[in-house]
Amino acid sequence: MSSIGEFGDYGGQYVPEALMPAIEELTDAYERYVLHNEDGFMDEFRERLKDFGGRPTPLQYADQLSERYDKDVYLKREDLLHGGAHKLNNALGQVLLAKYMGKERIIAETGAGQHGTATAMAAAHLDMPCEIYMGETDIARQRPNVFRMRLNGAEVNPVTTGRGTLKEAISETMRDWAATVERTHYVIGSIVGPAPFPSMVRDFHAVISEEARKQILDTTGDLPDSVMACAGGGSNTMGMFAEFIDDPEVDLVAVEAGGSSLQVDEEEGVAPNSATLSTGEEGVLHGARTKLLQDSDGQIMESHSVSAGLDYAGVGPELAHLVDEDRVIPANVDDDAALEAFHRLSQDEGIIPALETAHAFGYLHAAAVGDHEDNLGDVVVINVSGRGDKDLETVVEETTARDIDAGPEMDLFRQVGRSGGDSM
Numbered sequence: 001m002s003s004i005g006e007f008g009d010y011g012g013q014y015v016p017e018a019l020m021p022a023i024e025e026l027t028d029a030y031e032r033y034v035l036h037n038e039d040g041f042m043d044e045f046r047e048r049l050k051d052f053g054g055r056p057t058p059l060q061y062a063d064q065l066s067e068r069y070d071k072d073v074y075l076k077r078e079d080l081l082h083g084g085a086h087k088l089n090n091a092l093g094q095v096l097l098a099k100y101m102g103k104e105r106i107i108a109e110t111g112a113g114q115h116g117t118a119t120a121m122a123a124a125h126l127d128m129p130c131e132i133y134m135g136e137t138d139i140a141r142q143r144p145n146v147f148r149m150r151l152n153g154a155e156v157n158p159v160t161t162g163r164g165t166l167k168e169a170i171s172e173t174m175r176d177w178a179a180t181v182e183r184t185h186y187v188i189g190s191i192v193g194p195a196p197f198p199s200m201v202r203d204f205h206a207v208i209s210e211e212a213r214k215q216i217l218d219t220t221g222d223l224p225d226s227v228m229a230c231a232g233g234g235s236n237t238m239g240m241f242a243e244f245i246d247d248p249e250v251d252l253v254a255v256e257a258g259g260s261s262l263q264v265d266e267e268e269g270v271a272p273n274s275a276t277l278s279t280g281e282e283g284v285l286h287g288a289r290t291k292l293l294q295d296s297d298g299q300i301m302e303s304h305s306v307s308a309g310l311d312y313a314g315v316g317p318e319l320a321h322l323v324d325e326d327r328v329i330p331a332n333v334d335d336d337a338a339l340e341a342f343h344r345l346s347q348d349e350g351i352i353p354a355l356e357t358a359h360a361f362g363y364l365h366a367a368a369v370g371d372h373e374d375n376l377g378d379v380v381v382i383n384v385s386g387r388g389d390k391d392l393e394t395v396v397e398e399t400t401a402r403d404i405d406a407g408p409e410m411d412l413f414r415q416v417g418r419s420g421g422d423s424m
């Protein structure tokens with residue numbers, strides 16, 4: 001096995017024999033096209049990110065947050081990328097790579113539907129047929145995203161096994177891939193899976209920190225004290241951290257979903273959180289060794305978060321390794337604090353963030369108001385991984401159901417929530 005995709009004890013290629021030819025072919029293509037820019041692949045990728053995606057995204061000074069917390073807070077606006085989240089960087093990179101490899105067909109899995117919609121957009125843009133595997137339960141919960149994928153010409157294949165969610169969708173996509181490797185590329189949605197996926201997905205997202213590092217140096221003449229992002233699988237996190245890894249004076253903070261509690265219910269096999277970096281144990285899932293939420297018998301547990309995009313029992317192997325090395329600081333924020341941060345950012349800055357993103361702002365708040373030690377310093381850059389339009393229904397439901405601080409408009413908001421909830 002090549003050293004690509006080994007991060008200390010984590011990473012690797014734990015896949016069935018039938019997939020090894022595909023993995024080897026992909027590793028070769030990754031080295032040639034991505035690492036060595038063969039045939040000008042990376043130039044075309046960057047050109048398309050600019051014209052189709054809208055890059056570079058701004059680095060914005062957040063006036064109100066900076067005043068509120070007595071810090072200089074800068075926002076990397078990935079919510080302004082086409083599609084409303086960072087996910088297009090990776091989807092576009094992989095679909096373009098599939099084209100260079102001579103593949104004729106794209107498949108992908110999706111849970112909440114965000115990765116499926118990004119992949120469907122990229123496939124339509126590059127004129128590739130696309131099929132998305134999605135659990136039946138998720139299809140019912142995420143109808144708008146199903147429409148988006150179909151509007152972009154993708155076929156959405158319902159997965160009826162198990163609980164009909166992300167885990168089963170991944171297995172089904174792997175099965176399709178094993179049977180059709182010669183003409184098909186599987187677009188994985190985060191820095192997870194067997195090598196070379198974690199490294200390749202990181203490299204496609206590294207444009208986030210390449211831009212942000214230049215932008216902050218141009219603006220302030222200095223590096224920030226800390227850089228922060230929310231972490232599900234960890235792709236927006238690694239994209240935001242990549243170019244700062246070799247700047248030891250910059251602290252890197254990965255904020256996971258603390259859910260409703262960090263306490264595990266062993267009997268039910270449920271972790272009411274997705275705080276894998278803080279509470280996970282080493283194991284193998286979806287082709288890689290990494291930190292996982294598992295019980296004492298090594299069974300993978302169901303995870304939980306109010307935000308669908310963070311609700312995952314694993315985490316990218318590179319991120320797990322950087323935490324073990326003390327280069328990345330793991331943090332977590334619970335459902336309530338994330339919801340409060342969602343309302344605060346919307347009201348303070350006129351930016352409605354994705355619920356995933358709101359976790360990073362929940363941590364900024366907790367650090368600045370002294371809920372725990374403030375380890376962020378004076379100049380903070382936060383990755384706004386996506387916009388929150390997709391989450392409005394969830395936010396109305398969850399805010400009205402909880403006793404949380406949604407700011408001065410809270411009462412009005414609760415009224416609107418009660419009367420308007422059904423029609424949203």
Ligand SMILES: *Cc1c(COP(=O)(O)O)cnc(C)c1O
Nearest residue numbers: 232233234235236309356385386
């Ligand atoms: C999917 C998603 C995430 C979580 O995925 P990562 O791979 O951890 O980045 C975070 N934010 C938004 C807006 C997302 O859509």
